[in-house]
Amino acid sequence: SVNYVFIFYKAMVIFAQKHFSKNNAKIYSFAIHIAIYFRAFLAIFNRFIKFSFPIILDIAIILLGLIALTNHWKKIDIHFPEFVYDISIPIYTLIWVISSLFFGVYDKESKGTSIIKSSIFGTIIILIFYALLPKDWQFSRAFILIGALWVMGSHVIKRSLYNLFKYDKLKYNYSKIKNFLIIGDPDEANRVAELLNHTYSNRGETTVLSDLSNINNIVASKLHGTQAQKGKFNEVIFCAKSMHPSQIISCMTSIGKGEIDFKIAQPDTSFIIGSNSIDSKGDFYSMKINSINRPGNLRSKRLLDILLSTTLLFISPLLIWMFKGKATYFKNMFSVLFGYKTFVGYHFMNAEDSDVQLLPNLKKGVLTPLSGIENTNKEIVDQMNITYAKEYSIFNDITIMLKKWRFLDL
Structure with a gap:
């Protein structure tokens, strides 16, 4: 939308410069530029509100639910330390919300399974974080597990109420007839x-x-x-x-x-x-063609890249001796971590492979499904790239990483 605004109004500027006198053209050009940036601001603000409102609402709902849960503990004479309210509960809330974001819970076409996956993943991260805390800071695992149930329940109730008011149907997944x-x-x-x-x-x-x-x-x-x-x-x-x-x-x-x-x-x-x-x-x-280009898959792929690159950099003192191109290994790890590359991408026959350009956009891969395989013809490469894009799964990336990890320094 923002790009559309700039292109449309710049065309108006060119029109004004061509068809109006010099002085009038400057006035119209100035007015149009003001309109460009004002309209672009409105477009960005509108997109920001649409994107951020469900997330802010979830943060508020989860925080209120967890605080209400601590009040229940107080009734049975169990009191939480102050750091739970100031540090632990906000951190747990952010972890659950970020997990929901990466698993596509906020996507229009999200399914109920995305709520379960995101809640379980977020809870595992929280439990790992909890296990690393000093004993004095470990207050209650049951609180975390009940909190996870509250997160799942709040997602389902919120989406169901939305569908009730919009479509008059009390269902989580509802598409208009x-x-x-x-x-x-x-x-x-x-x-x-x-x-x-x-x-x-x-x-x-x-x-x-x-x-x-x-x-x-x-x-x-x-x-x-x-x-x-x-x-x-x-x-x-x-x-x-x-x-x-x-x-x-x-x-x-x-x-x-x-x-x-x-x-x-x-x-x-x-x-x-x-x-x-x-x-x-x-x-x-x-028909699930180009499924790698779906927002949920792109987020999952990016999350996997961040987790794997961070882990491989952390254990690099042990692994680096297995690679000949040590400098290239570190360059690839940092390129993936900062988003310039991805661990698994398309296989290019040459620098300007026209058929690859027809596939969904993807960053250059450190590895490909055909890494280490020589004498591949164009037909096999094209079919492999299409299959990878069409039937994408994060588990495919993990499998390729496990099989091709020795080529991370290329």
Whole structure:
């Protein structure tokens, strides 16, 4: 959104400089620049609020819950030291929230399992931290375990209440029932319908429209006529293989603004993309292609990189003698730690491998699934890269690290 603001308004500056007199152009240019930075500030602020509000809310809920838990202990004449309130409870809260962030609990498409995983992971980190404390500071493991249950319960209740107020459904995972209108030739439209069948679980009516001869009038009648009374369409999907871009734009214009979303299905792909707002990406229907590019996977991959690079640097006095390129080993560890590289990435045949450029963006890897394997042809490399991107799992990275660790100095 911020990038869109800068590009759009800079185009206006160029237009003003070209079509207005020198003095007027300066005035318009100054006014437009003010608008650029003001609009960019609003866009950044809006995104910050949307991102931070659920996290701040969770911090408050967890803190209040843990403090209330200490009050229960007081009723049975067990009193916690002051450092528990000042240090331990805030640290535990931050660990649970950061764990939730990395496991994708705050993502729109998050599942209930992400809450369980993040809570267990955060609790393990807290218990390790707890075990390292002096005996005088170790107050209660039961408090930590009950606190973990409170964290899980608060996540479920919060998401369920959100769905209750937004969709009138008291469920943790709820996606709005949508009726789809797919426009394109029969073969392509049926392919897209099948894709929807596998990627959107709460699908209502799906109608295929293959008559493109007088498409604008037909679509308008279907959306605004008697059909709308039976079951209003929420989303129109255009098949790019069947329609010229000008046809798609014309059709969108004839439909007009309203509560209808637009998507475009590209030919020979397994995803459908589109958005009605510059402030949001819109829903993304995909057969798990490019899954490595999902926010949750990227966070998990980054977390693994940080943990492994920190561990390998810590034990480097023991490991470094196993590597010939000692300087390269340390360079790779610090590059991964500071985010310039990742431990496992794509395999490049050459410096400008065009096929790799078509895959989801990924930092250069210290290792690849084919590290140490010689005489690989392009077909094998391409297939391996596609499989890695398509079927990404953090356990794949761990397996590759265990098998290829001897190449960390290359």
